[in-house]
Amino acid sequence: MTPEQIEELKARRDRLAGQREALASADEPEGAAARSQMVADLDALLLKIDGTLTGASPKRRKARVLRPTVDHQQVVDLTRIRKTDRAEVRVVVKEWKGRRTVDVRLWYLPDGETEMAPSRKGVSIDAAKLGALITALRLAGQHLGGGS
Known part of the structure; x- marks a missing residue:
């Protein structure tokens, strides 16, 4: 367009x-x-x-990243939603293998530890596909009677 x-x-x-x-x-x-x-x-x-x-x-050109690891200086922690005393959901924007992603993941406090750690429970989605996810979440909200 x-x-x-x-x-x-x-x-x-x-x-x-x-x-x-x-x-x-x-x-x-x-x-x-x-x-x-x-x-x-x-x-x-x-x-x-x-x-x-x-x-x-x-469309924007993809940035080149030399190594396929998370560059911690490009991680933006957007929100934390408390689930229990030992768990929370975090929404983070970061670079992964040269792509911008949005990560929605459950973080938990391992036994005997003082810092939260990421679990395998979650999803990491390419930033270019975020609009489709938002649309789907709005539809889910409407289905549950939560409006837009």
Whole structure:
């Protein structure tokens, strides 16, 4: 897509999001079922547009890394979600084998240790595929009734 087409699609997406909000906030009891279906349809359409916009971003050249190890100076620890006293989920952006990745992993406190260690439970996804994961998580949230 050209930059102009991307901007046009973003503008259309914003208009649809505004229409969705107006429909979702309507308090009138008549037509509530139809309005609810329209909101769900708009949510699905907005997710598809978001996926298209994510895939349409300009491609960047991959950085060359001499060794396939984690460069700890390029690790960005974004968040930690406490699970138990001895476990937490960490979301980290890092370089791995020359690629930018987002790592969502369970970290735990091994017996007798004072520092958390990463477990095998988790996923590391190429940054270029993050938009598809976000779309899937939004759909899961809608399925569970959590909205967008």
